[in-house]
Amino acid sequence: MKKIVKLYGLIFVLLISNSVHASETHVVKMLNNGELGAMVFEPAFLKINSGDSIIFEMTDKGHNAVTVAGPAGSVPFDTKYKPSTTVKFDVNGLYLYKCAPHAMMAMAGIIQVSDSSNKTEMEKEIEKFEATVMMPNVKTRISDLFKENVENVSTSAVRSSGSSETIPYAAMEAAMEGCMQIMMSNRFRGL
Numbered sequence: 001m002k003k004i005v006k007l008y009g010l011i012f013v014l015l016i017s018n019s020v021h022a023s024e025t026h027v028v029k030m031l032n033n034g035e036l037g038a039m040v041f042e043p044a045f046l047k048i049n050s051g052d053s054i055i056f057e058m059t060d061k062g063h064n065a066v067t068v069a070g071p072a073g074s075v076p077f078d079t080k081y082k083p084s085t086t087v088k089f090d091v092n093g094l095y096l097y098k099c100a101p102h103a104m105m106a107m108a109g110i111i112q113v114s115d116s117s118n119k120t121e122m123e124k125e126i127e128k129f130e131a132t133v134m135m136p137n138v139k140t141r142i143s144d145l146f147k148e149n150v151e152n153v154s155t156s157a158v159r160s161s162g163s164s165e166t167i168p169y170a171a172m173e174a175a176m177e178g179c180m181q182i183m184m185s186n187r188f189r190g191l
Contacts (some may be wrong), residue, residue: 002191009034023051025086028109030056030063030099037138039102041065041109044141045149068096068108069125071118094122094150096129096142104130107139109145116150134154 026046034040046054056065056079065085068077071093080083089095092114099107108129116122126143133139 011125016041023053023088024048025053025055027055027057028065029059030065036141039099039105039107041097041099041107044109045112045145046109047112047149048089048114050090050092051088052113053086054111056085056087058083062101063107064100064101065097065109066100068129069122070095071113075184083099093118096122096125098129104132104134106130106133106135106141108142110142110149112150122146 026048028046029042030050031040032038034042036042036044047052058064058079058081062081064081065087066078067074067078067115070076071091074089074091074093074095077085077087077097079087089111093112094116095111097109097111110122123143123146126146130139130143133141151188
């Protein structure tokens with residue numbers, strides 16, 4: 001019986017170690033010119049895990065990062081033109097943020113924390129934001145970014161240990177159930 005308990009404990013620890021990750025810190029630069037053109041955040045789209053942080057760096061002066069929309073229960077942020085501000089993200093979902101003085105030039109970005117559970121709401125917020133963009137050549141910059149990066153299906157997932165690959169919870173549950181069946185089989189009853 002003790003061997004079965006130890007085996008259960010070992011399998012539990014192995015499965016949990018794949019689903020737990022250390023929080024990471026990412027950097028988003030506020031730039032006058034970047035890969036996507038003038039007045040941009042780089043990267044403009046960032047997918048992170050819950051508990052991760054982002055350092056917003058004002059590489060070029062005169063920028064800020066302010067929440068436009070986020071998932072229910074999230075706390076809005078504003079970097080207040082500081083040279084560097086760290087924001088921790090604990091609520092899953094999509095966040096839209098902008099540089100207040102350059103929003104009319106489509107200076108905005110999207111953060112996906114773990115999943116895209118508020119995708120429908122975010123599409124509406126992006127549409128409202130883009131209605132305020134005054135420069136025709138960048139009018140759809142954020143909706144294009146959204147379409148290119150946000151998955152069509154909202155799936156909860158976790159990073160596997162030591163990689164950036166994600167594993168859906170359903171797959172982990174299936175693996176755990178398979179382990180339980182093996183442990184309960186006649187082969188292990190004699191332990």
